[in-house]
Amino acid sequence: MLRQALRLWRGPALAEFCYESFAQSEIAALEELRVAALEDAIEAELAAGGHALQLSELQSLVRQYPLRERLWGNLMVCLYRAGRQSEALDTYRQAHQLMATELGVEPGPALRDLHLAILRQDVQVVAPPRMRAPARTIPGKVGRAADRSGAGFAGREADLACLRTTLDAVDAHRQPAMITVIGEPGIGKSRLAQEFIAGAGERFTVFTIGCEPQTDTAYFPLYQLLVQAAAQVEAPQHLVGQLEASLSGRDPAADPMIGSTVTRLLSAFAMRRPVLLVLEDIHWAQPALLDLIASIPAGVRSAVMLLCLARPELAEIRPSFGHQAEVINLRHLAPDEILHLVLDALPETGPDIAAELASAAGGNPLFALQLIAWAADGTASARPVPAAVRTLLAYRISALGPGEQTVIRCAAVAGREFTIEGVQTLMPAHARPAVDSLCQTLTQHQLLQPTSHGYRFRHELIQRAAYLAIEPQTRARLHERYGQWLATVAPTDRAPSDETTGYHFEQAHDNLQTVGARDDHVRRVGAQAATHLRAAGRRAFHGADLRGASSLLTRALRVMPHDHKERVGLLIDAARPLRASGRITEAVAVLLEAADRAQELGDTATQWRARLELTLIRAFGPADGGPEHMLQTATRAIEPLTTVQDDEGLADAWIMIAFHREMAGQLSKAAAAYRHANRHALRTPASPRDATVAWGLATVLLEGPAPAQTAIAQCRKLLNHRGMVEPGVMFELAVLLAITAQFDHARELLDQAEVNVRERGAIRPPLFLALARARVELAAGNLESAEQHARQGLELGAAKGGDEADTAHAILLCRLLCRQHRFDAAEETLAAFAHRTFSQDIVRTAWWDAIRARIRVHRQAIPQANDLARKAATNIDGTDFLNHRADLHLTLAEIHHAAGQDSTARDAISTAVHLFKAKGSPTGLAAARALSEHAERSAST
Numbered sequence: 042m043l044r045q046a047l048r049l050w051r052g053p054a055l056a057e058f059c060y061e062s063f064a065q066s067e068i069a070a071l072e073e074l075r076v077a078a079l080e081d082a083i084e085a086e087l088a089a090g091g092h093a094l095q096l097s098e099l100q101s102l103v104r105q106y107p108l109r110e111r112l113w114g115n116l117m118v119c120l121y122r123a124g125r126q127s128e129a130l131d132t133y134r135q136a137h138q139l140m141a142t143e144l145g146v147e148p149g150p151a152l153r154d155l156h157l158a159i160l161r162q163d164v165q166v167v168a169p170p171r172m173r174a175p176a177r178t179i180p181g182k183v184g185r186a187a188d189r190s191g192a193g194f195a196g197r198e199a200d201l202a203c204l205r206t207t208l209d210a211v212d213a214h215r216q217p218a219m220i221t222v223i224g225e226p227g228i229g230k231s232r233l234a235q236e237f238i239a240g241a242g243e244r245f246t247v248f249t250i251g252c253e254p255q256t257d258t259a260y261f262p263l264y265q266l267l268v269q270a271a272a273q274v275e276a277p278q279h280l281v282g283q284l285e286a287s288l289s290g291r292d293p294a295a296d297p298m299i300g301s302t303v304t305r306l307l308s309a310f311a312m313r314r315p316v317l318l319v320l321e322d323i324h325w326a327q328p329a330l331l332d333l334i335a336s337i338p339a340g341v342r343s344a345v346m347l348l349c350l351a352r353p354e355l356a357e358i359r360p361s362f363g364h365q366a367e368v369i370n371l372r373h374l375a376p377d378e379i380l381h382l383v384l385d386a387l388p389e390t391g392p393d394i395a396a397e398l399a400s401a402a403g404g405n406p407l408f409a410l411q412l413i414a415w416a417a418d419g420t421a422s423a424r425p426v427p428a429a430v431r432t433l434l435a436y437r438i439s440a441l442g443p444g445e446q447t448v449i450r451c452a453a454v455a456g457r458e459f460t461i462e463g464v465q466t467l468m469p470a471h472a473r474p475a476v477d478s479l480c481q482t483l484t485q486h487q488l489l490q491p492t493s494h495g496y497r498f499r500h501e502l503i504q505r506a507a508y509l510a511i512e513p514q515t516r517a518r519l520h521e522r523y524g525q526w527l528a529t530v531a532p533t534d535r536a537p538s539d540e541t542t543g544y545h546f547e548q549a550h551d552n553l554q555t556v557g558a559r560d561d562h563v564r565r566v567g568a569q570a571a572t573h574l575r576a577a578g579r580r581a582f583h584g585a586d587l588r589g590a591s592s593l594l595t596r597a598l599r600v601m602p603h604d605h606k607e608r609v610g611l612l613i614d615a616a617r618p619l620r621a622s623g624r625i626t627e628a629v630a631v632l633l634e635a636a637d638r639a640q641e642l643g644d645t646a647t648q649w650r651a652r653l654e655l656t657l658i659r660a661f662g663p664a665d666g667g668p669e670h671m672l673q674t675a676t677r678a679i680e681p682l683t684t685v686q687d688d689e690g691l692a693d694a695w696i697m698i699a700f701h702r703e704m705a706g707q708l709s710k711a712a713a714a715y716r717h718a719n720r721h722a723l724r725t726p727a728s729p730r731d732a733t734v735a736w737g738l739a740t741v742l743l744e745g746p747a748p749a750q751t752a753i754a755q756c757r758k759l760l761n762h763r764g765m766v767e768p769g770v771m772f773e774l775a776v777l778l779a780i781t782a783q784f785d786h787a788r789e790l791l792d793q794a795e796v797n798v799r800e801r802g803a804i805r806p807p808l809f810l811a812l813a814r815a816r817v818e819l820a821a822g823n824l825e826s827a828e829q830h831a832r833q834g835l836e837l838g839a840a841k842g843g844d845e846a847d848t849a850h851a852i853l854l855c856r857l858l859c860r861q862h863r864f865d866a867a868e869e870t871l872a873a874f875a876h877r878t879f880s881q882d883i884v885r886t887a888w889w890d891a892i893r894a895r896i897r898v899h900r901q902a903i904p905q906a907n908d909l910a911r912k913a914a915t916n917i918d919g920t921d922f923l924n925h926r927a928d929l930h931l932t933l934a935e936i937h938h939a940a941g942q943d944s945t946a947r948d949a950i951s952t953a954v955h956l957f958k959a960k961g962s963p964t965g966l967a968a969a970r971a972l973s974e975h976a977e978r979s980a981s982t
């Protein structure tokens with residue numbers, strides 16, 4: 042009779058209304074009745090001894106309804122009866138994996154018992170499993186809540202009061218504050234923030250931004266801040282424009298210091314009205330963004346409150362984050378608080394049912410809210426109370442009407458937040474007009490919530506449950522279609538489109554591979570993903586976001602077909618952030634592949650660019666001839682790269698030539714090489730290469746023959762070279778300011794540079810920041826502070842495995858130790874680092890000889906000291922490093938004075954004075970006069 046009844050079913054229920062919101066619950070209820078009747082019919086047929094006819098039907102049904110354990114059990118019985126015991130056991134493994142992976146729960150006891158019976162080859166397996174009786178049920182219907190949009194706030198009164206107290210203090214004292222709210226998924230972080238914002242909106246300008254798990258761009262949330270700031274009526278448009286330019290890198294006149302731009306923007310808003318900045322899910326934030334967030338309270342100095350929401354894993358990622366801020370750890374709600382929440386949302390619910398719902402929630406408000414919605418929708422009758430929130434969400438989504446299911450699955454592909462237009466592009470054409478009304482229905486179901494631009498999932502677990510309900514083949518199709526929409530018609534002012542678009546093509550590619558597709562279509566999708574991820578990676582590299590650039594470009598390589606014509610250029614792009622972030626082994630592997638592939642293709646330009654990158658990596662190692670090999674390779678590359686007019690390659694070659702000239706003490710030639718590099722770089726898109734050129738030119742200005750005041754003026758022009766403030770220029774400018782006795786200004790500049798360095802997350806700049814601080818303090822006569830910074834630089838270098846900057850720190854540290862007559866410590870440092878200097882590095886070699894001479898004098902080995910001093914003077918005087926020549930001759934004067942060679946000491950002081958005057962260094966002249974006076978006093982006594 043059941044089969045006869047099922048044959049009366051003619052197609053989908055209410056098919057003509059499948060996308061109408063009013064019909065969704067009725068369609069879902071009818072579909073549930075149909076499937077339950079089908080399960081009853083199959084069980085009855087199995088009880089009568091049949092199994093062969095049901096096998097193919099059950100295999101199709103478990104694919105269609107993967108969460109129904111009765112179907113899985115009946116399929117296992119059919120296979121066992123057919124003599125296919127191993128397949129029956131494998132079916133259980135499939136069901137177990139599905140439920141454990143996607144729902145986080147074990148199969149029910151009936152299915153587990155059936156599995157054990159098959160393992161024992163129990164003859165009673167001939168009977169079909171009875172899995173209908175639940176362990177716990179909600180008996181009967183419960184009252185439907187009229188409006189649950191404000192439900193979910195209970196037991197957080199003390200936490201809310203703490204937030205409001207801080208808010209009042211920020212408003213009253215016009216001082217910044219930051220509070221971090223920590224809690225597990227679903228514990229109520231967002232609900233607490235929502236209640237808090239509702240009371241703050243009248244007094245404060247509120248910005249709400251959040252991090253996403255699938256993005257690699259460090260400053261992704263700042264795009265959201267940009268959109269919200271631009272929409273404010275009284276927004277400081279010049280700062281909004283600067284932030285936009287900083288993020289896009291397209292406006293060379295804009296201030297690219299993102300952190301300071303953000304703090305200035307918030308401060309500008311706070312001048313008119315206090316600001317509340319809510320940052321959600323910061324456990325997904327990149328380190329550079331975490332640094333930026335942590336620096337905001339110290340940078341704004343006005344009425345700005347930061348409310349950060351994060352999971353407990355933030356403490357593992359960044360233990361020190363917000364150590365000076367208050368932290369609220371959200372607890373599970375007590376049983377009576379959950380019960381109050383249930384009764385508030387469902388006042389007609391009987392006490393027994395309300396207690397059952399409260400007990401099942403386990404203190405998690407999200408679970409409680411979803412149980413309330415489940416019960417209020419009328420789908421909980423005679424159903425077991427799920428053991429976990431993921432199970433509940435999967436059940437709820439599977440119980441939706443067909444139109445609702447289609448919309449929520451398309452929305453899950455689009456992302457945590459989505460627009461109506463975005464979901465419509467994934468829907469069948471005839472269903473698109475119904476998307477908004479269906480989203481409103483899903484909002485009533487407590488699955489979505491409206492936003493200013495569309496909707497968002499109430500929780501990431503809801504999005505995940507909806508996403509996992511989609512088969513990989515369908516996921517691939519939806520991701521590809523959404524990526525195409527983003528690439529063509531999506532608004533460009535809501536997200537950095539290349540990264541988002543690349544992500545969707547990447548997911549399409551991966552899902553196609555999951556289902557075994559290996560055709561040209563997969564290749565095309567992979568190439569599309571790689572194109573967008575590459576563009577995003579290049580942008581991140583331009584903004585010195587090395588972590589994001591490395592990740593994006595590595596992902597692009599993974600999906601780019603190996604024989605694609607663009608792969609060679611992508612390999613070169615991917616190697617650069619790997620090298621710059623210290624991942625040398627990976628960078629070398631990528632470059633070797635690029636060189637081999639370029640040779641196969643006859644691509645001369647790319648082949649030489651790969652060689653240049655490899656040579657640069659190896660130049661400071663023991664192999665390949667060191668700097669001389671670098672010079673030879675770069676010189677040989679000029680002609681072939683000129684022939685093919687490869688400006689990027691030519692800029693890199695001239696930079697390498699400039700590096701060599703610097704080490705050889707030929708600053709004038711180095712400056713000429715940097716100017717060649719700059720001419721070629723200006724013909725290419727802006728990139729970190731521009732910063733390298735700017736830093737190199739600043740180094741020439743600091744150390745070379747240009748007078749200090751002239752050098753300062755030219756360095757200021759380099760500060761904003763092609764719209765990118767290079768910290769290296771700031772380092773050199775700060776030292777120039779220090780040698781002209783502008784110490785406070787120099788320290789302020791280095792403080793700004795430190796903020797910039799933290800934002801970028803690069804490895805090497807902090808080393809040179811420490812060196813610049815040490816040189817500034819040495820010029821100011823603060824030897825202890827200078828020593829502290831020099832040691833800090835050495836510690837940073839050791840932490841990253843050693844760096845050529847280590848020798849500069851070690852030389853400076855030895856000089857400081859000798860000045861303090863701590864010769865044993867200086868000798869230990871000398872022994873540890875002197876071997877790292879190349880013979881071609883004239884200036885550093887001269888300094889090591891001078892330091893050895895000073896230690897020899899202390900040891901009374903005067904003849905050896907004289908030989909080393911003469912060698913140092915000869916080497917340094919063959920260079921145009923004016924600053925180092927002056928400092929080293931002053932050191933030689935100290936050596937000769939300590940050796941009792943007063944006449945030679947006076948000659949060295951005279952040479953140093955001449956050089957300091959030529960450089961225009963009042964601090965150097967003061968040091969020379971002090972040494973001269975000390976020598977005269979010593980001679981007279």
